[in-house]
Amino acid sequence: MNRALVIKATSGEDAPERCNQAFTVAAAAAASGVEVSLWLTGEASWLAVPGRADRFSLPHAAPLNDLLSGVLSGGRVTVCTQCAARRELTEADLLEGVRIAGAPTFVEEATREGAQALVY
Template identity: 35%
Template sequence: MSKLAVSITNAKNNTDLCTLGFVVANASVASGVETVVFLNSEGAYLAEQGYADDIHEEGFAPIKQLIDSFVEAGGTIWVCSPCFKKRGLDDGKLIEGAKIVGGATLVEFLANGAACITY
């Protein structure tokens, strides 16, 4: 099975890029590719419940809908642990399907043949 990691480094600081990341992730998982979204840097904010509720880039579905569709389709969301902690986010408020991981988890996924794209 093919594997793809979509690294999302943006949130409200660049709603176009975080939206595009989830659009590509949805297309990937819908195509039968094992797909992981890695939320890091500013993208870590997307992992906290309620944060993404008002992000809606014109011409695309709202980001919350894109995130929910991704998880429902079997996609995996990993959140960079140091990025999450640096921003003072609450791990009790993680969105459904998100898991806080260290960089080694992503490195192992990539080392096992996954391609990576960053938004």
């Protein structure tokens, strides 16, 4: 059975330590060969917009843009449909490889056999 990790980041610059933790765990898992799906919700949605992760700064933490690149190279990144709509974001506004999907897709990923879901 393949193990998968589904991580939901619920904060962005409004709670930088919690946000960075979600990205750090997702990037570490992707680098380890674990199947990773990182969901960006709430203020974390903005970090899928080109240039936004570059501006994120947290002392003693890996640069968020590097973590995001690591996840994108070895996993999947999704922005919540409602969160994107509230911010007037479309897939054309997002980094290449980032998709927009809703709760049914999150539930499907999080409840499949072998999946572990974490929410930060």
